[in-house]
Amino acid sequence: MRTPTPPRLRGPLAPAAGLLAAVLVLSGCQEVQTSTAPAEETADVTGVGLDGKTIAEGGDLVMALSAEPDVLDPTTSSSLYTRYVMQTMCEKLYDIDASGEIVPMLATELPEVSEDGLTVTFPLKEGVQFADGTPFDAEAVKTSIERHLTKEDSSRRSELGPITDVKAVDDLTVEIDYETPFAPIAAVLADRAGMIMSPTELEKTGDDFGEHPVCVGAFKFVERVPQTSITVERDPLYYDAENVHLDSITYRIITDASIRAANLRSGDVQVADTLSTQDLTELEADENVGLLEVGSLGYQAMTVNVGNTDGVGAPPGKIDTPIATDPRVRQALSMAVDREQLVKSVFNDRFDPACSPIAPSSTFSTAASEACPEYDPEGAKALLEEAGVETPYKIEMKVTNTPDTLRLAQAVQASVADGGFEVEIVPVEYSSLLEVQEQGDFDLLQLGWSGRVDPHGNMFNFLSTGAGNNYSGYSNPEVDDLLTEAATVIDPAERAELYGQVVTQVQKDNPIIYLYRTRSLTGYVGEVAGISTYADGVVRLSHAAFVEPTEG
Template sequence: MSPRSRLWKGLAVVLVLGVLAGCGGGGSDESPAAGAVDDSAVLRAGWTVGPTSLDPHMATAEVVWFRFGMTSIYDRLFTVNAAGEVEGMLVDSWEYTEDGLQLTMTLREDVTFRDGTPLDASAVKLSLDRARTQQSPVVKARMAAVTAVEVPAPYEVRLTLDGPTPAVPYILAENSGFILHPDLVTSGDPATETNGSGAYSVESFTPGESLVLVRDRTDYWDPEAAKIARIEHRAVPDFQAFSNALAAGQIDIGQFQPNNVASIEGRRGLQAVPVPQGISSDLLFNRAVAPMDDLRVRQAINLAIDREAITQALYPGSEPKYQYYREGLQGHDPSLGPIGRDVERAKALLAEAGHPNGVDLGEMLVSTATTAGLLDVVLEQLAEVGIRADAVTVDALQIFPRWAEGRSAALLQFSSTGLEPGAGASTSWGPQLNPAGTTPEFDRILAAAADNRLSQEERNAGYQELNRFLREQAWSSPITWINYPWVMTERLQGFSAEMDYATTLGPYDFRYLSMQADS
């Protein structure tokens, strides 16, 4: 099933449920017919989590930082379309050497920072060297493949790589690829101030709470972008308050959880767009601690989880997750069938592992952003096969360093496969996010697949092998692929499930949105 087919599947479920009944025609995967653009419009975006720093290289969670307005402040070297394919943004063209160990990027020559300073190769080198050398929660590790940055010509950047990986352009489509003004890098404080080549600057920022952006230049290089005069991003952690704010017209757009979108049913002037993303709910395992170091225990947990029941009850319109890459994206293996719930087999596996009377997992971390009700259902289903855990709820941003400490047995959290399968696997299963680290077999499979000298078909076959390995070794218990309903004012134009990043990270770049003028 293609991303478009999945979109219509999710939409059909939403309509059957009557979500947004009476909202001017209900949900659609296309924006309304374009009308006159209000170039003085204000767009108010609501999110459940807000970043605590403005520094793109110090993000603790790339998705959180990426979506909270930063794509309006900084331009990036690459972008990724809805099909998961990388495209140039600041980069006009790029080429690998025959041995795959160097990547040469030719930049656009019409981009400037707002003070007129050219965004040239020297500015790019300064930002990339900062990203790959500064100690940071995520970005430095993501840039580990880059061992040197050179400037052969004023608008040409050459990267030397530690191996022939295809992931670098995808990595540079995320936080690593945002280019900061040289003055900000050398003498500023990127955590509290911004200076980029984007069309917007920061009017105000309250860490973890709000970010207000204003369009303050008329010479922006992309004439199709930046049609909104002011963008106000606001964190609303409570789902009910989030729903109330959108229903009351206090925010104009928000990504809903599938099970709470019905709270704005019947509200006129709103539209809904379901977006199938590479985001899921998962129970992650720390294989470095007992009893999670026993494959049979991990398999028993997988057999205890009823994915169909959870998806139907808590994620209406979404899809149960049985493997590590979503259908329609690289790495998906159609030969991998469902993981059915089997209570008796789960109990037998626990007995084989030396736990005939059940087992205590120990501490299970739970993100505050986790879908309401998921923890209770998971604990109940585990208990039915004799598996117990001590759930500890942790802030959605602080949970990542807490998990990396390696003291907890499991983590109930949202997961992302990333923009590119190899890069996503390195991040998800590497030591930064996975306390147990990788294994020689994992490393071998990943290295063989993530090679820029291979064809896309050959790389896909390698990622499918990695997918099968992760499932056979039960490195986690996948639960649900989420089809997120986005709800927004009918005045908003340009939003669809075909936007950049839509089926991977999510359609978080608002650069081509606009607001329709009042008639």
């Protein structure tokens, strides 16, 4: 088996007058993954292709989904698992490919940017229809983007930058005007902000769009059974319908990783996401199971509530607890976490410690963004004493109620005890935990982020005042200014330096305490091909198929 070149990310290379996109480079697709080496020695396996295989047209594929998605609405969704489902139903203006480069999807070219950086123009595919038969055109794109910008509970507003106007220049050309240049636009439109919704369905359902989403996709929505499953079926109106092979996909909610693995081995499901490192040895020994393994652009972290009193996006309020008011207490908590030991004990050394929202393989990575507080429990206790906090300092941490997360929480609990903290673990069902973090109903909470190709997507929405994913209620004018400036700069080195400054300040304030970086672990049975998982963590099934067994 050929060993791919180790992954390396690269950032936007074109000037403002040309094409604007942040891109990354990962290793090519391989079909077999058998290594049990630690994460840094394991090559990425991004997909299993259809080339050379005999496709058995039709069939109903079942994917085991590790958590229930939130609302199926591109404007308000905040769950990775929603992106899995929406990937088959709601195509975006742009996407990333297996090598991590930003590529056109519903657009036909990367954005063209004016010399002053204030106007972004992109052309659209012709002859495309939404699943309800509504024509896909520039007015539909304008409607979706304006909804992202104006809907009161939108999670996309702060992602899109300082837009002043969105215009349908003609049927197939969209123009976005900015107050100041906005470098991450292509990367932003390669995520939920670039999902275009049927204006007919939006007019009909309004805020209830997520109950019956209608977009452009290989599949269209059929039904959702809460806590159980979501089903989509082949859309005959899809512009590339001849390359869609399955009749339907059912996303079955199976929150226990060991049960997902067992269902995969038995063939009751054909694809399973987020497999546990505890099950890999057994899965890798199964001749009928293949594994995709991809390094993540995201992170897992603990979020400290320092000002989320009225819900995400509202102005920060005052929380009168030592951990919310005194950065020394939060710094002590960060110092009390033994990140190296966490990934060894909980994840068999398959994942990597992390102290930053910027992946080390990114072109935006710098010494500042890679700096990590040393594990120092004695120093942590000294900081707590300096802050006048009685030890052990007791704090409640809300986490998802999955076995792997509970193992992580228990390891964190044991680690920080030596640093003067007493953590009470409160397990919460995943979709409920999303609501908890949005409402600010927590002191400390453990969740992660799947990551985006541009650092803006991993930082601005979480760290700038009042942004759509600023669950901590954090507000620092210096960080706001740095993040805003970084989005206006075209040169990758300048942007990297600015993001490094942000990380330095955030590691002083610690509204988010970064813990580790996962690898996306997706399993599939040998009778399925045409599936992939890229560095954004999304499992792609739009062109999956059942295939005839290979003789030999």
